[in-house]
Amino acid sequence: MPKLYDLAHCRAGDKGNTSTLSLIAYRDDDYPLLAERVTVDAVAKHLHGIVRGAIRRYELPQLCALQFVCEEALGGGVTTSLALDAHGKSLSSALLEMQIER
Amino acid sequence: MRERLRLGGGAGFAGDRLDAPVHLAEHGALDYLVLECLAERTIALAQMRRRHDPTKGFDARLTQRIESLLPVLARRGVRLVSNLGAANPIGAADAIVAVARRLGIPVKVAAVTGDDVLDALELDAPTIETGVPLSRYAPLVSANAYLGAEALLPALASGADIVVAGRIADPSLFVAPLMHEFGWAPHDVDRLARGTAVGHLLECAGQLCGGYFADPGRKDVPGMADIGFPFADVTQDGDAIVSKVAGTGGRITRATATEQLLYEVTDPHGYLTPDVTADFSQVTLAETGPDQVAVRNARGRKRPRALKVSVGYLAGYIGEGEIGYAGANASARARLAGEIIGERLGGRYAELRIDLIGSTSLHGRALDPRERPYEVRLRVAGRAATREEALVVGDEVEALYTNGPAGGGGARKLVTEQIGIVSTLVDRARVASEVTVREWNAHAEAL
Numbered sequence: 001m002p003k004l005y006d007l008a009h010c011r012a013g014d015k016g017n018t019s020t021l022s023l024i025a026y027r028d029d030d031y032p033l034l035a036e037r038v039t040v041d042a043v044a045k046h047l048h049g050i051v052r053g054a055i056r057r058y059e060l061p062q063l064c065a066l067q068f069v070c071e072e073a074l075g076g077g078v079t080t081s082l083a084l085d086a087h088g089k090s091l092s093s094a095l096l097e098m099q100i101e102r
Numbered sequence: 103m104r105e106r107l108r109l110g111g112g113a114g115f116a117g118d119r120l121d122a123p124v125h126l127a128e129h130g131a132l133d134y135l136v137l138e139c140l141a142e143r144t145i146a147l148a149q150m151r152r153r154h155d156p157t158k159g160f161d162a163r164l165t166q167r168i169e170s171l172l173p174v175l176a177r178r179g180v181r182l183v184s185n186l187g188a189a190n191p192i193g194a195a196d197a198i199v200a201v202a203r204r205l206g207i208p209v210k211v212a213a214v215t216g217d218d219v220l221d222a223l224e225l226d227a228p229t230i231e232t233g234v235p236l237s238r239y240a241p242l243v244s245a246n247a248y249l250g251a252e253a254l255l256p257a258l259a260s261g262a263d264i265v266v267a268g269r270i271a272d273p274s275l276f277v278a279p280l281m282h283e284f285g286w287a288p289h290d291v292d293r294l295a296r297g298t299a300v301g302h303l304l305e306c307a308g309q310l311c312g313g314y315f316a317d318p319g320r321k322d323v324p325g326m327a328d329i330g331f332p333f334a335d336v337t338q339d340g341d342a343i344v345s346k347v348a349g350t351g352g353r354i355t356r357a358t359a360t361e362q363l364l365y366e367v368t369d370p371h372g373y374l375t376p377d378v379t380a381d382f383s384q385v386t387l388a389e390t391g392p393d394q395v396a397v398r399n400a401r402g403r404k405r406p407r408a409l410k411v412s413v414g415y416l417a418g419y420i421g422e423g424e425i426g427y428a429g430a431n432a433s434a435r436a437r438l439a440g441e442i443i444g445e446r447l448g449g450r451y452a453e454l455r456i457d458l459i460g461s462t463s464l465h466g467r468a469l470d471p472r473e474r475p476y477e478v479r480l481r482v483a484g485r486a487a488t489r490e491e492a493l494v495v496g497d498e499v500e501a502l503y504t505n506g507p508a509g510g511g512g513a514r515k516l517v518t519e520q521i522g523i524v525s526t527l528v529d530r531a532r533v534a535s536e537v538t539v540r541e542w543n544a545h546a547e548a549l
Contacts, residue, residue, distance in 0.1 A: 009321060011314070011364070016523075022364040024364075049466060058371070060364075062385075063363070063386075063387060069369070077523075078523075079417070079522045082453055082485060084464065094468070
């Protein structure tokens with residue numbers, strides 16, 4: 001089973017207690033696989049214990065990208081979190097650890 | 103009317119590199135250079151500095167930035183637009199004029215104020231994040247409405263070389279010169295949305311050019327010690343090509359541009375700014391040459407009726423302590439150390455967090471890392487109401503030297519005052535911006 005790391009790249013962004021995670025296919029041909037496998041449910045399961053709120057997924061086929069918007073993901077919010085990585089910048093790497101079936 | 107405008111992105115945050123915008127202004131053939139220097143919390147911290155000293159409260163490195171930039175801006179005829187004013191745009195204008203006088207370079211600076219709405223806040227208004235009324239977040243230290251591009255237009259029309267503001271929505275810093283030069287109207291939503299897409303791509307400067315992108319062997323980026331900051335050539339219709347100065351480090355590709363386009367976007371169909379509701383969902387990014395990406399097809403809808411207000415409040419203190427363990431059984435000793443602290447401090451703090459750096463500090467045990475590190479660093483952080491109480495966290499960790507597991511070393515402790523940020527909305531009609539002009543030239547001084 002390939003890791004997302006082998007197929008795609010990701011950048012995490014933050015807005016309050018919400019984390020945005022892009023997932024961008026290296027090869028355009030892999031986008032349909034990502035769109036099929038990397039569902040909201042799959043991401044919620046993978047990031048269980050990190051993302052505590054709802055997750056929304058947006059599809060951007062012309063960019064071969066998915067955008068995940070994860071609520072309650074930053075320990076209460078960037079400005080007051082006790083976390084070392086209060087912005088959740090490293091969540092990009094966490095998402096790319098996910099394994100999917102071909 | 104000019105057919106295209108070249109805008110440069112010269113800073114992505116207050117602490118960004120100082121040399122890159124100078125190089126960009128010198129070699130980029132820019133019309134405008136934009137410096138985005140205000141993160142969410144920056145303005146609240148600046149407001150506290152201003153209370154301490156009324157002549158302060160603008161960006162702490164403003165003088166340094168202007169000293170390095172002003173000569174090249176003047177020589178190349180580049181106008182500067184920035185939110186370096188933070189909590190004191192007029193003070194920033196005075197500081198810029200002081201630099202100009204010292205360097206003997208004539209300058210006209212327009213300061214834009216009106217974003218500070220602390221006195222006009224309704225404390226029973228709900229916060230966007232939690233719905234809890236603002237009054238629950240006292241003491242408040244700052245409240246700044248996100249102004250849009252329109253607030254900058256009178257400043258640009260004044261002919262100022264430098265426009266310095268406080269809280270302006272980041273993309274609006276780029277949209278304003280486009281509205282000014284191309285005569286875009288406030289209801290021309292598609293053009294405003296395209297300008298917003300350009301602004302969003304440029305506002306984090308190096309992040310479009312391979313910065314925050316590189317991953318050795320997978321996403322290689324050349325010359326990262328000297329990443330060239332980006333510029334965009336924008337047409338009257340808002341179509342744009344983003345690029346950087348030839349010979350600089352970094353790279354701009356569809357991949358780097360896609361990461362930045364989606365960065366911090368919570369709804370690609372409706373990216374809200376004071377200027378427009380921008381739809382990025384159909385945006386195309388196409389490589390048109392080396393380090394060149396064409397940006398097209400953003401669409402716009404009517405702008406939001408209310409303005410977002412970012413409210414800063416005093417949120418107490420965080421005390422931290424760290425200590426490291428190495429070699430055989432390092433993880434177990436670090437974990438034991440954490441358990442000791444947890445037992446001694448548990449219940450004393452509103453929130454106490456114990457991390458093992460090198461193992462669980464970023465994502466806990468959620469992804470169960472199999473790699474066993476050679477060294478592990480214990481980190482404890484506690485939230486406290488006072489500085490004195492916060493200090494105890496670090497003291498307790500330091501006491502592990504003589505009371506904790508074997509081999510602990512490199513203890514560090516730290517206390518930081520916390521400024522929290524929440525948001526609310528304010529009616530546009532209650533926010534009025536103003537322009538104050540300051541200028542200096544040798545002739546005027548002689549008179």
